[in-house]
Amino acid sequence: xxxxxxxxxxxxxxxxxxxxxxxxxxxxxxxxxxxxxxxxxxxxxxxxxxxxxxxxxxxxxxxxxxxxxxxxxxxxxxxxxxxxxxxxxxxxxxxxxxxxxxxxxxxxxxxxxxxxxxxxxxxxxxxxxxxxxxxxxxxxxxxxxxxxx
Numbered sequence: 001x002x003x004x005x006x007x008x009x010x011x012x013x014x015x016x017x018x019x020x021x022x023x024x025x026x027x028x029x030x031x032x033x034x035x036x037x038x039x040x041x042x043x044x045x046x047x048x049x050x051x052x053x054x055x056x057x058x059x060x061x062x063x064x065x066x067x068x069x070x071x072x073x074x075x076x077x078x079x080x081x082x083x084x085x086x087x088x089x090x091x092x093x094x095x096x097x098x099x100x101x102x103x104x105x106x107x108x109x110x111x112x113x114x115x116x117x118x119x120x121x122x123x124x125x126x127x128x129x130x131x132x133x134x135x136x137x138x139x140x141x142x143x144x145x146x147x148x149x
Contacts, residue, residue, distance in 0.1 A: 021104040035129050036120035044102040049075035085126035
């Protein structure tokens, strides 16, 4: 939890709970970047849509054409694709640990933080972060040609 100003001109403050889940705690302690946090929360949202259980990955083959609605099955496939991309870069154990973090089932301490960062980077790349050069008019204003007119 932390106190933060409600209004920059006033003296009113409010108490904000900032450690709602493990991903939130990691970003607020500056152990992961906002982009890594975004990737992790996107995975968490998709896991919720898929039924919110780690076992949804084991059911991908059995559920194709079976029971369940299309939206849930789409979420299961999105989770499976994301986990495969993380497994390719970091391995199966690391991807399972990332699932635990996204489902808020574990706390990350010590030397596991660097592995979580690597997994979240791989996940972010899967979701499209870092694939393109950022577009900013402010960044371009320092170029030799100057700002766009």
